[in-house]
Amino acid sequence: MNWLSTVGEAFYNAWVPEKRYLAYLSGLRMTLLISFFAVLIGILIGVLIAVVRVSSRHSKSPVIKVLNQVARLYVTVIRGTPMIVQILIIYNLIFTSPSTNPVIVGAVCCGINSGAYVAEIIRAGIESIPIGQMEAGRSLGLSYHTTMSTIILPQAIRNILPALGNEFISLIKETSVISIIAVNDLTKMAGYVGSRTWDVIPPYVIAALFYLAMTLGLSKALGTVEKRMAKGQRK
Amino acid sequence: MSTLIETRNLKKAFGDHVVLNGISQHIEKGEKVVIIGPSGSGKSTFLRCLNLLEEPTSGDVIFEGKKINAPKVNIDAIRQRMGMVFQQFNLFPMKTVRQNITLAPVKLKKMTQDEADVKAEELLKRIGLPDKADAYPGELSGGQQQRIAIARALAMNPDMMLFDEPTSALDPEMVGEVLAIMKELAEDGMTMAVVTHEMGFAREVGSRVLFIDQGIVAEENTPDEFFGDPQNPRLKDFLSKVL
Ligand SMILES: Nc1ncnc2c1ncn2[C@@H]1O[C@H](COP(=O)(O)OP(=O)(O)O)[C@@H](O)[C@H]1O
Ligand SMILES: [Mg+2]
Numbered sequence: 001m002n003w004l005s006t007v008g009e010a011f012y013n014a015w016v017p018e019k020r021y022l023a024y025l026s027g028l029r030m031t032l033l034i035s036f037f038a039v040l041i042g043i044l045i046g047v048l049i050a051v052v053r054v055s056s057r058h059s060k061s062p063v064i065k066v067l068n069q070v071a072r073l074y075v076t077v078i079r080g081t082p083m084i085v086q087i088l089i090i091y092n093l094i095f096t097s098p099s100t101n102p103v104i105v106g107a108v109c110c111g112i113n114s115g116a117y118v119a120e121i122i123r124a125g126i127e128s129i130p131i132g133q134m135e136a137g138r139s140l141g142l143s144y145h146t147t148m149s150t151i152i153l154p155q156a157i158r159n160i161l162p163a164l165g166n167e168f169i170s171l172i173k174e175t176s177v178i179s180i181i182a183v184n185d186l187t188k189m190a191g192y193v194g195s196r197t198w199d200v201i202p203p204y205v206i207a208a209l210f211y212l213a214m215t216l217g218l219s220k221a222l223g224t225v226e227k228r229m230a231k232g233q234r235k
Numbered sequence: 236m237s238t239l240i241e242t243r244n245l246k247k248a249f250g251d252h253v254v255l256n257g258i259s260q261h262i263e264k265g266e267k268v269v270i271i272g273p274s275g276s277g278k279s280t281f282l283r284c285l286n287l288l289e290e291p292t293s294g295d296v297i298f299e300g301k302k303i304n305a306p307k308v309n310i311d312a313i314r315q316r317m318g319m320v321f322q323q324f325n326l327f328p329m330k331t332v333r334q335n336i337t338l339a340p341v342k343l344k345k346m347t348q349d350e351a352d353v354k355a356e357e358l359l360k361r362i363g364l365p366d367k368a369d370a371y372p373g374e375l376s377g378g379q380q381q382r383i384a385i386a387r388a389l390a391m392n393p394d395m396m397l398f399d400e401p402t403s404a405l406d407p408e409m410v411g412e413v414l415a416i417m418k419e420l421a422e423d424g425m426t427m428a429v430v431t432h433e434m435g436f437a438r439e440v441g442s443r444v445l446f447i448d449q450g451i452v453a454e455e456n457t458p459d460e461f462f463g464d465p466q467n468p469r470l471k472d473f474l475s476k477v478l
Contacts, residue, residue, distance in 0.1 A: 135288055136325035136384075140339035140391060141315030150342065151327055 014202035020193050024203075027189030028210055034106035034185060035172045035214075041111025042171065046118025049074065053123050058144060071119070078116035084177050086113055091181045102183040109178055114171050121167060125160035126152060158229070165222035169215045176211070186210055238300075239264045239395055239426050240285060240317075245294035247280055254280045256450030257294070262395075267427045269441035269458075271434070273473060276447050278430040282397050285428065286317045315343060318388025322400040324380040326372035332359070332383050333368040336390045345391065358386040362416050378409025382416055395426040402433060434478055438462055446470045 015021050049071045056068035078086065087109045095105045129152050137147030179188035190207035194200030238261045247255040254277040262268050270278050283289040284296060287303065287310050296304045303313050327335050336358060337351035346354060359365045362382040372380050381401055388396060398417065402410040414436050421427060421440045431437060437444050437458060444461040446454040446469075454467040462478075465471050 130323075130325075132321060132323050132325035133327065136319075136321065136327070137339075138311075139286060139288065139314055139317075139319035139321075139397075140388070141311045141313075141343055142339055143311050146342055150338065154329055 010197075010199055010202045011206070013197050013199065014193055014206060018196070020196070020203075023189045023193050024186065024206060024210065027184060027186035027207070030102065030106070030184055030189075031172070031175055031186040031210075032214070033103045034110060034175050034178065034183070035168075037103065037107035038110035038114055038171055038175065039168050041107055042114030042118045042167075045111065045115025046122060049115060049119035050122035050126070053119065054126050075116045075119060078113055079120070083110075083113050083174055084180060087178055087181060095181075098182075105181065106175060106178045106183045106185065109181075110171060110175050113174070114167065117167050118164065121163045122156075122160055125156040125163070128159055129155050161229070162222075162226060165219070165226075169218055169222075172214050172218065173211060237264055238262070239266075239298070241295075241297040242281075242284070243295040243297065245281070245284055245296065246292050247277070247284055247289060248292045253450055255284070255291075258447075258452055260445070260452065262426065262428060264394075264426055265424050267421050267425075267429065267440055267442045269437040269444045270428065270430045270447055271432070271437060271444065271473075271477075272447035277450060278447050279399050281447060282319075282399050282428060282430055285397060286314050286319060288319075315339075315345070315391050316394045317397060318385075318391060318393040318395070319397040320381070320384050320388055320399065320401045322404050324372070324377070324384045324404070326380055326384055326387070328372050331369050331371055332364070332375075335372070335383060336387045339387070340390050343391075351390065354390055355386070358389055359383075361419075362386050363412070376409060377405045378412045381405065381409075381413045385413075385416055385420070389420075395428070396420065398427065398429040398431070400430050400432065402431065432477060434462070434474075446473070448473075 015024075052064065052067045052071045053075075056064050059065075090109050090112060091105060094108075133151055133155070134144075134147055137151045138144070142150075175185060176187040179185050179191065184192075186207050187204075190203040191200065193203040197203070241259075241261045243259050245255055245258040245260075246253070258281060260268075270281065272278050280289055284291050287296065291304050295302050298313055298317075302308070303310065327338070330338065333352065333355050336355040337346075337348065340346040340351045340354065341348050355368065356365070359368055362385065364379060364382060367375065367379065367383070372383070375383070381404075385396075385401075401417070402413050405413065410433070414433060417427070417429070417436070418440055429436070429441075439458075441458045443455060444458050445452050446461075446467065448467075448469050454461070454465065454470045462474065465474055
């Protein structure tokens with residue numbers, strides 16, 4: 001039983017002395033704030049990109065065609081490069097002033113990354129609806145936009161929401177990558193505690209538990225929402 | 236009789252693949268034109284060019300004397316007057332039967348919701364499904380779904396109906412109920428263009444039958460002449476296979 005007390009002591013050291021739990025809580029607060037705003041930015045970018053991508057299939061406007069190429073490039077680059085490299089580039093490119101708010105830095109970096117995935121989720125959700133639905137709407141004389149908003153999107157949402165939920169769950173985890181830049185998120189603060197106690201494993205385990213609590217909590221919340229939606233509409 | 240819709244030298248290609256190679260046709264008000272031909276010959280493409288679900292590569296589509304495949308034309312307004320029924324029904328799965336039928340007339344402000352509901356009830360009675368208003372499409376048989384798809388198109392009070400193989404996706408025992416509705420519609424004077432493999436229907440209901448083959452209308456005639464005395468060798472061959 002000796003090892004148990006050793007482990008217990010290590011975790012005690014990583015949590016109690018010098019009010020170290022406050023460090024995790026401030027890191028947690030940062031991670032939550034960054035995740036929240038990153039999700040908002042991700043949705044904003046994702047919806048815009050998806051609108052361009054989807055409407056380019058029907059539109060002949062040269063502006064849309066150009067925007068579509070830009071959107072495709074963005075999605076390709078973001079999905080084809082590691083997030084950590086993206087963050088280092090974005091951070092050093094636009095956040096060069098030391099006084100920049102770390103929440104903004106983290107949220108923008110993660111949001112720009114997430115936007116590409118959100119866009120693809122929305123696009124795939126819309127394109128999974130059989131073309132016959134659009135044709136049926138248009139053949140009745142409904143406009144493209146009316147058909148899209150009253151017939152296609154309500155069906156697509158049911159494919160989109162679960163995938164979007166998963167994206168946000170992984171986003172919370174991935175915000176930990178920003179600890180490599182000057183942002184004191186949960187991971188960074190755990191590392192900070194470890195550097196004080198000379199024992200890094202317990203603080204990282206504590207951080208892991210916090211991440212687990214967040215992802216499980218969100219996953220449960222999304223499951224409830226999904227169930228409720230499924231009840232509201234049949235078939 | 237006056238012409239409702241007309242094509243002039245209509246051509247349609249998908250990339251290099253020329254599907255329609257110059258079709259000039261008039262469809263008169265009240266006429267029932269039946270279109271037959273081998274699979275892949277362009278029957279659907281021709282029908283879909285009439286309401287511009289496919290955009291012609293060249294040639295004109297003229298509705299009530301006005302060219303409709305032109306940039307400034309409000310195609311939505313034209314389509315409100317041309318109902319279409321698809322092989323795969325394409326009902327809206329998340330909406331009830333009533334909502335399927337009333338959605339377009341209400342959204343397009345042709346009727347209030349109350350008026351549209353009354354119309355839906357009438358139509359459902361007419362197609363023999365008065366008790367299905369609150370059902371969802373997924374709960375219905377293929378034949379019932381197709382009858383409702385017809386009702387949905389009729390709710391807009393169209394001047395013309397396009398049918399693209401409306402019975403081809405149905406189990407054999409359900410074909411009759413759909414054809415019966417179409418026959419009634421024809422007797423009521425609806426202008427119809429029908430792509431079908433139901434030769435009995437073509438013979439009985441058609442005022443004119445077209446044989447589309449190799450991108451053109453290879454033969455057209457009244458049903459009696461068309462089936463009784465076909466001229467085109469490929470039509471003879473085709474008929475010998477399907478009859
Ligand atoms: N959207 C499309 N893109 C490319 N080819 C198409 C498209 N629609 C139809 N085709 C082709 O055009 C030809 C005619 O098709 P279709 O009009 O559906 O024939 P039918 O209805 O007589 O069976 C076929 O070879 C088909 O593969
Ligand atoms: Mg076809």
